[in-house]
């Protein structure tokens with residue numbers, strides 16, 4: 001028998017249409033996240049429980065810390081800097097300018113301070129979209145953009161191994177968690193392979209984060225769970241179910257990064273379904289996992 005004292009609570013009863021990109025900001029004891037279709041970046045103060053929301057002029061799909069202060073965000077098909085105090089946005093770079101129906105999706109900063117984010121065609125309904133329109137990019141600290149590959153359906157979860165030698169990546173409609181060799185010095189990736197294929201009831205792999213033991217935590221959209229994977233053996237180690245189906249992403253935060261925060265979506269659930277999962281769109285905190293995460297890397301540009 002294994003000891004378990006896992007507790008799951010909705011810490012913020014937000015009605016996110018599509019909550020995403022949770023990021024712990026230690027300096028403010030707060031969780032940052034976005035609501036993509038609502039075009040909002042939010043900051044939830046874990047001490048006061050207050051939320052600040054800033055509305056952008058296009059869908060905002062990810063947020064990350066910035067070393068020089070403020071944040072970086074992906075808005076529409078643009079990498080931008082966001083000044084939280086005066087709510088001003090500066091465009092740093094644009095991608096997919098020939099693809100008018102595209103937008104960025106998930107993004108995260110690598111251990112060297114590059115901001116990785118991928119694109120996708122805009123959805124007509126959750127997971128319904130023109131396929132193969134997306135690509136994966138990174139924004140270097142000098143603001144130049146590197147394109148890694150295209151033919152992506154829904155560019156999603158990403159993170160790096162503890163030794164920075166592997167890049168993990170999810171293209172949702174492949175139902176696979178993939179790995180690449182990673183060269184931290186140059187930002188180059190190579191040798192793509194699958195480390196885990198989702199099972200039917202796990203549904204669609206979405207956001208992802210790594211823990212200090214090098215295991216991957218993947219939020220399963222429509223699966224109402226986060227799963228813990230061993231990317232070396234390809235085995236699922238743990239399943240943690242949540243009281244909402246459309247779990248979108250996860251990150252570690254709180255004291256010593258010992259808590260997990262999970263975002264989810266409300267869009268795509270019919271009125272009957274919402275009666276069964278009234279907390280859909282809220283922010284969830286999982287404690288008692290017995291494993292910790294790492295601090296998010298800030299964008300170096």
Ligand SMILES: O=C(O)[C@H](O)[C@@H](O)[C@H](O)[C@H](O)CO
Nearest residue numbers: 020126127172204206221248
């Ligand atoms: O946030 C994302 O990753 C996408 O923008 C969302 O639309 C859903 O999560 C996706 O449909 C599930 O794969």
Ligand SMILES: [Zn+2]
Nearest residue numbers: 106156206207
């Ligand atoms: Zn996602």
